[in-house]
Amino acid sequence: MERLNSKLYVENCYIMRENERLRKKAELLNQENQQLLFQLKQKLSKTKKNPNGSNNDKNLCSSSSASGQS
Template sequence: MCVNSTEWSASRIHYFSGKKQKPKRSKVQVHRLAWRKRSEEKAAAGKNMELKNLKLYMENMSILEENEKLRKKANLLHQENLALYSEFEKKVSHLDRFPPLLI
């Protein structure tokens, strides 16, 4: 009942050949798939970056508009302040002409 090496080899080959193996892809296919995956990831990252850039641009424009409104409001308040100060000086200078009342 000894099995010689040729019989053993033949049965071993038969045993391993009976298993279903995944077909091996060629190196070119693997490289193409890897390249395609990387390029798709880069494209997705680029789109995400564009979207973030657009959001930041819109936020920046909103801030600039608000800044301009505040600048106009500050200018109006400054003009009003100057007018009130001028009226105050007129009243104070008018009071300086009269001597203080002695009670």
């Protein structure tokens, strides 16, 4: 019984460490998503102010794909 408790304790520690690692990763991804959303909103507001700009869609796609490579 003591051996089983020790094994479960070690497994629980591993799970808690992995959970913390995933929580930090999720937080970083959320921050990145918020930044990308902010950039997208800025570009969209510029597009609305300047509807005659022909390169707006091209710039929007290239900057979001470049930011996504982390």
